[in-house]
Amino acid sequence: TSEVLCQGEKLLVRWKDNNIVTVATNMEEKYTETSVKRWNRHRRAFDNVQQPKCISRYNEHMGGVDLHDLQVVTYAPITLFPSPVPKSAFYQALAVQVHYNTLVDKISQDADFLQAALASTITVDNFTARLFKIHQQVLEEGKAQSIVLGLNRSDYMLDQKNEGCPTLKQIEINTFAAGLAGLTSHTPHVHRHILKVAGCVEESQRILDNNSAAGLAEAIAKAWELYGSKRAIVMFLVEENQINIFDQRCIENELWKRNISTKRKRFRDVSKTGSLDPDRKLFVDGQEVAVVYFRNGYMPQNYQSEQDWQARLLMERSLAVKCPDIGTHLAGTKKVQQVLSQPGVLEKFFPEQPQVVEQIRSTFAGLYTLDMGPEGDKTIEMALRTPGLFVLKPQREGGGNNLYGAELQQVLQEVKGSEERMAYILMDKIHPTPVQNILLRRDAPLKISTCLCELGVFGTYVSDLSLTKRERNGAEQVRAGHLLRTKSSEHADGGVAAGVAVLDNPLLL
Numbered sequence: 001t002s003e004v005l006c007q008g009e010k011l012l013v014r015w016k017d018n019n020i021v022t023v024a025t026n027m028e029e030k031y032t033e034t035s036v037k038r039w040n041r042h043r044r045a046f047d048n049v050q051q052p053k054c055i056s057r058y059n060e061h062m063g064g065v066d067l068h069d070l071q072v073v074t075y076a077p078i079t080l081f082p083s084p085v086p087k088s089a090f091y092q093a094l095a096v097q098v099h100y101n102t103l104v105d106k107i108s109q110d111a112d113f114l115q116a117a118l119a120s121t122i123t124v125d126n127f128t129a130r131l132f133k134i135h136q137q138v139l140e141e142g143k144a145q146s147i148v149l150g151l152n153r154s155d156y157m158l159d160q161k162n163e164g165c166p167t168l169k170q171i172e173i174n175t176f177a178a179g180l181a182g183l184t185s186h187t188p189h190v191h192r193h194i195l196k197v198a199g200c201v202e203e204s205q206r207i208l209d210n211n212s213a214a215g216l217a218e219a220i221a222k223a224w225e226l227y228g229s230k231r232a233i234v235m236f237l238v239e240e241n242q243i244n245i246f247d248q249r250c251i252e253n254e255l256w257k258r259n260i261s262t263k264r265k266r267f268r269d270v271s272k273t274g275s276l277d278p279d280r281k282l283f284v285d286g287q288e289v290a291v292v293y294f295r296n297g298y299m300p301q302n303y304q305s306e307q308d309w310q311a312r313l314l315m316e317r318s319l320a321v322k323c324p325d326i327g328t329h330l331a332g333t334k335k336v337q338q339v340l341s342q343p344g345v346l347e348k349f350f351p352e353q354p355q356v357v358e359q360i361r362s363t364f365a366g367l368y369t370l371d372m373g374p375e376g377d378k379t380i381e382m383a384l385r386t387p388g389l390f391v392l393k394p395q396r397e398g399g400g401n402n403l404y405g406a407e408l409q410q411v412l413q414e415v416k417g418s419e420e421r422m423a424y425i426l427m428d429k430i431h432p433t434p435v436q437n438i439l440l441r442r443d444a445p446l447k448i449s450t451c452l453c454e455l456g457v458f459g460t461y462v463s464d465l466s467l468t469k470r471e472r473n474g475a476e477q478v479r480a481g482h483l484l485r486t487k488s489s490e491h492a493d494g495g496v497a498a499g500v501a502v503l504d505n506p507l508l509l
């Protein structure tokens with residue numbers, strides 16, 4: 001059985017003897033004759049299109065088919081060639097990842113720190129305030145589950161501000177629904193193939209393997225095992241419109257390989273059929289849930305009703321392992337990132353490890369508070385004077401929310417005298433070295449673009465809070481592969497799902 005998007009509809013397709021036998025639309029078991037016909041027509045057209053191999057062959061392939069008529073599954077957006085990344089920066093990002101894992105884990109369990117860090121933000125940002133309230137409710141009742149599962153991705157750009165070697169600077173850390181591990185597991189062989197076709201055999205051998213999907217699944221499987229019930233499932237909490245389904249499927253498949261059942265559910269499925277038993281075991285649609293893996297719930301618009309918020313609370317209160325739990329979700333906010341950059345804060349989390357503090361801090365760009373008071377006033381004055389040097393960030397995720405240049409100036413002018421400004425943080429703008437590449441995406445013309453790259457490193461950990469500190473030191477702290485995303489330098493903001501960046505692979509130099 002496979003799931004496909006066809007003319008904006010989600011289709012569930014079953015195959016028998018290479019033919020479709022059943023189709024359900026929008027995940028409901030509803031047979032639609034027309035969808036079958038439509039799908040078969042498109043499938044025939046799609047069979048003629050293969051993965052682009054190199055630019056000339058790509059044009060040849062596309063020559064006969066108008067992609068805009070071909071509203072079926074298409075290739076994931078990707079660069080034609082891999083992009084150069086300095087080896088030293090790449091390995092620096094891998095090395096610091098284990099410390100970022102530890103840091104996120106520690107912050108997520110430090111209620112006092114979260115309270116202090118987010119105090120100003122939650123007075124003006126309703127979404128963060130709502131998440132914070134859930135955090136408090138869970139703590140008041142007492143956490144049902146001591147197992148913590150973290151799947152995060154720390155993102156960087158290489159700043160070329162100082163002449164010479166570009167320096168690794170963190171853009172942000174994603175602790176909630178860090179995506180693209182699935183798709184990026186499949187891109188190394190695409191780029192290897194393209195390079196070979198282009199006659200660059202030696203370069204093709206330098207594309208690194210990257211099995212992030214297996215890495216994430218390994219951690220989920222470990223948490224599932226610790227939960228300790230063979231019958232219980234891993235529930236993927238997914239969005240209504242499943243743009244990222246194929247990325248998620250790669251992780252689901254890795255779990256099935258390990259004989260772990262997965263189910264995809266939406267907030268409304270949980271609010272309709274979810275419940276807790278007296279031990280706070282979570283049941284959804286009659287099945288016990290060992291792990292809730294959130295791939296939805298990071299934007300205000302993901303919660304369409306009060307019931308959706310109640311469903312989130314139900315899951316957070318439950319015995320199921322949450323990925324992430326509410327504390328880890330809050331640890332990934334941009335306000336926390338800014339607070340961490342203040343003097344002495346990292347030292348509190350790593351009191352006897354100055355070298356770890358240094359390793360993390362060296363990846364920080366300048367981050368500035370917009371809280372009320374003289375420090376915030378200084379930030380405003382600096383940003384209004386030289387807006388081109390900064391990025392203004394609200395507490396949002398998913399790309400397309402940050403403000404730059406004239407817009408940054410305008411918004412700051414509007415909020416500078418009120419508490420509204422505390423919803424944002426200010427950050428130095430990173431200037432990576434531009435590279436030339438061709439961005440392959442279905443809706444964009446083929447041309448050579450000046451591009452900027454963003455490197456991500458996936459990290460996973462599973463820990464059990466019920467163990468003593470000594471025992472916990474053995475908690476799994478793992479790097480789980482990398483992600484390179486590339487966008488045209490015309491765009492200030494990024495994101496693959498936001499339609500700006502595309503998948504890429506580093507070619508280490």
Ligand code: ADP
Pocket residue numbers: 155157171172365391393396397398399400401402427428429430431454492493494495
């Ligand atoms: P989100 O959580 O929405 O992904 P990010 O902080 O990652 O928010 O910002 C989105 C995009 O904006 C990034 O992928 C990057 O392209 C761009 N961006 C963010 N911060 C900076 C920065 N400090 N300098 C340059 N570009 C940035």
Ligand code: MG
Pocket residue numbers: 172173174396397398399
């Ligand atoms: Mg993010």
Ligand code: MG
Pocket residue numbers: 155171172399
């Ligand atoms: Mg981002």
